[in-house]
Amino acid sequence: MNASTSCPRASVIMRCKNSDWVIGQTLAALFSQDFRDFELIVVDSGSQDGTLDLVRQYPCQLIEIEPTAYVPGAVLNMAAEQARGELLVFLNSDTVPLTADCLRRLLAAFDDAQVSAAFARQTPRPEAETWVRRDYVSSFPSRGEAPPWITLSLPLAAMRREVWARRPFYRDAWASEDTEWGQWARNEGLAIRYVPEAVAMHSHNYTLRQIYGRRFVEGEADAFIYGSDDSWTAALGRAVASTVRDLGAALSRCDWRAAIAAPTRRLVYQWAYRRGRRHGWQRRQSGDLDLSAGQDVILKRHDAATPRFNPGNQAATHS
16 A cells, blocks of 8 residues: 555545455455555444454445445445545455466556556356355456446446546445446446456355345336336246246256256246336436335345345346
8 A cells, every 4th residue: 555645546445344254355455466556445333243353454435334325326426525545446255366466457458548447357256155156257258358247246346536526426226336327338438347367256156135225226226327117028937037047057967956947046036137127217207316225135134144145245247
């Protein structure tokens, strides 16, 4: 970290809640980077475990908020307003950079003056289930461009502070603030670069309850981002297609348990998304500004006994 009184080049913004199972790894990896010209801003939304003890071992600005005050877009905007760096880096508490040059490679994208934002490649954890591995391989390829449904992914990403100031994160819905911002940037003709050479470990083995919560708020958000409702036929078609892909991945690994679970999981996955999309569409049509329903859906399905889920962290779940 830059020890001088001058402004650092980058401000790393980290959100956390009950992350003591992993945040120590994330912080150790961050402070082992060969790029050190950064400050760290941590926003904690009510940790009850040892998270804050680990955070306080590192130089940072710690902001503590109540759990009910956690709205992703609003929290990120609050932290960005206090950032001093010309580049804003977003690093989730459960996203572990895997190489010492990860941050440097990510920020090298901004050597091109046309680049407004960049995001890293995410690889699944060793314990990731087969369907999770398939999702991440398709969402974050090892070379080339990211697929079109990934506009931006904040577990590890960066953007120019001046561009964020022009367009802060939205707060209309509870989730997908990265997707919404990335879609806005696309519409504006701004360049967002995928940097597969910058690699971090991040994934979640969601339970069915957690899948429902995650996908409900993603569906709600998509109604605001893309401006349409969803149909049962479209949802069923997606469920069938993704189940077939899951079955193919499971059978290739002889993972019979994953094969058996695939149809139920993908039906829940798409059912929750459609319900959220309809809820969001109704909110948008009526001008309803209350996003608490989506927040309640996801928080009520957060199982504290399952540390692979943190409602402050976004995952790549698109297929």
